Amino acid sequence: MLMNRSWFAFSWLVVLVAALGCSEASSTAHHDHAAQAHKFSGQYPMKVVATTGPVAEMVHRVGGDHVEVEGLMGPGVDPHLYSPVASDVRKLTNADAIFYNGLHLEGRMAQLFEKMADSKATFAVTEGLQSRHDQRLREPPEFAGLYDPHVWHDPMLWADCASDVAQNLSEFDPAHAADYQKNAAAYQAELKAVDKFCQDEIAKIPADRRVLVTAHDAFGYFGKRFGVEVFGLKGISTEEEKDLEHQEEIQRMLIERQIPAVFVESAVAPRMVASLVEPCRAAGLDLQIGGELYADALGAPDSDAADYGGMIRHNAKTIADALSRVNAGE
Template identity: 80%
Template sequence: MTINCRWFTWCALILVSATGCSESSSTHEGDAHDAPAAKAHKFSGEHPLKIVATTGPVTEMVRRVGGDHVTVEGLMGPGVDPHLYSPVAADVRKLSDADAIVYNGLHLEGRMADLFQKMSRNKATFAVTAGLEARHDTRLRATPAFDGLYDPHIWHDPTIWADCAADVAHELGEFDPAHAADYQKNAAAYAEELKAVDQFCREQIARIPADRRVLVTAHDAFSYFGKRYGVEVFGLKGISTEEEKDLKHQEEVQRMLLERKIPAVFVESAVAPRMVASLVEPCRAQGLDLQIGGELYADALGAPDSDAADYGGMIRHNAKTIADALSREKAGE
């Protein structure tokens, strides 16, 4: 991974300010990890809290849980790949000026992880997934291909995402005790909405014949979705879009498509479509009527005018797109 010199300069500047604010801090560099930090800090300014979040789903969650007591600015807009995101100077300033920072964690924002860990010394900084790790949640997917770390794409299971919202409510309540009850109430209301999203997904996937519940996409982002709804998932790349494409793996996926007569594969909104498209012609040449089933939102929300502009819309869009494409007349018949 190559990071330019300006990024090191920005990091150095912000880290100096972050670590220089308090000589009494007992946190050491080797102790930094993805964990809630709000408990070490209490908000003493004027409301609303100014929060900076990373991805679209995280930004929306914090807005919903925080309600009128917070203003939230997201760093990563529609179509932005968090695996590849490199902060600019303006991002570092926003993080420095914020009352609190909320991010996904599980190394999704890998290029920013060190900065978050450093800033947590003097600022409420926490990952929405930290509670899952602390509880050793058995739904977390460990994968050796990702250096033994957990798959970070947990938002593709709405039931896990609802639990993360409850954790965010707890952390905001620790940081801002005066409004803790409101945060918990907002998180509970959000969780009720996510129950409806979960049910919608179940109904959509039930439309697909069992032998065709196979999802092929650009990278391995949908395993939580697959586990929740009984869909086999194949990514041409691994957990991170930074990984190189494995040609042998692609050939294996191609053979699987042919043998099982799967009718569609799917492109992703934040990944160039050519990688998935490269499967189509070889399969068609061997008699399989393979189609691009549509565009899925793997790592980012859709544009404001799209049906995937919010979290619920994104998950619903993905489930319906998958179901529509895989439930069509079986390929090759």
């Protein structure tokens, strides 16, 4: 029954996009930056729909009092597996603008957003990185020539996305362009402080222990930015099947290098990572679950990961605390 409801909602999203497209098909030619042609002419605050928690927070911080942001995916929701529900149709229909992560993070919904850009202001916050061919973008060989979408795990990459969001909002609502630029600059200053915090935390880990093992390959940008080797039991998407041979390779690596901890993720069942523990302990390594990391979603409102800065700080501190133990036998 749940699958039927999800498919019903998704079908209505398809119908919605078709209707929106037909309404302006005669006057609007499709092009890669169709959203830039739209100008806001309604009442403030603008109604904005965003997909993930980090994207929603960014648009809220950059948009300030001029926007009212509603998110589709709450705490603990895996965007790789997200299926739209009927209420999403209403939110998207009523929105003045839509912001999403892009780089295929949102799966099938990305195709809908790209089509909706013809008739509604619709922006991928990572589009600027891609169009500029940013050299920091990761292209994992197993991801079929696509970029890794988890860019928010590098605060400096995310800061550049904030600048792009300010530009998107300025083009859509030129009357408040100065406010958007000012807000983005303030937010970027905070992200720079988050980056410094992470650098300091990771520096506490002995160099030979800077190894991060999680459920899926979500922390590649974090590792690249802060000098940590990253291993995921699954690939870029949580939809991928776990490879038992790959898991055995990771187990051997943990034992050989005496890595003291592995980490579960808030939006992925912990049993996948927990399956590493017993084989390693049987081989003499006192492997521990080092804690829970936030990979694809913010934490609950009452958690220390309720906002973007809190999430990244939580991850860095959790990793540093677990991996900086004197030895794996403690």
